[in-house]
Amino acid sequence: GQQVMQIPQYQHVQEGEDFTTYCNSSTTLSNIQWYKQRPGGHPVFLIQLVKSGEVKKQKRLTLQFGEAKKNSSLHITATQTTDVGTYFCAGKGGYQKVTFGTGTKLQVIP
């Protein structure tokens, strides 16, 4: 079945440093969504990418969808303590269910 892996599993950064998480799918995706889950909270939708090679920017977030539509990345510029949480990608391949990635837990040290 479809597998979606993310690296790294954990990331500690100093406040102000940049952060990147990478998402890789075993199958081609029709779209990819990114969610953020604060500690003790529920996943909250951040952004969706649909087109091959698409790049979207949202404030300090930059998200990319690979040309082959099998990988994606989320980059945060100048992290803040409010960025703490786990970032999940979620991929949909054709009519298959949305499969969540393994997540990257971000810790920001003030």
Added chain:
Amino acid sequence: EPEVTQTPSHQVTQMGQEVILRCVPISNHLYFYWYRQILGQKVEFLVSFYNNEISEKSEIFDDQFSVERPDGSNFTLKIRSTKLEDSAMYFCASSEGLGLIQYFGAGTRLSVL
């Protein structure tokens, strides 16, 4: 802003008991989902529901699980005979369409003793 509502927020049950987790999806949404998240692990898909029937389910969603939309607003997940390993956070989500943004509820923490 419309939101997905889940009750109860925490459910404690004895092993072997039946539990029903309840969700009220966003009113104009057509697709409904249940996910499970074991503490510290990733979000795992259980089942999707559309047009009053299951559209897809994972290998986790075995015969012990069932879903129902008993009326026009509620969406429930039933676990017939709970096991210790069913202890997890259960999230309900809904979306306007297949593959569109999923809005998650705050979750129900199920503790099986």
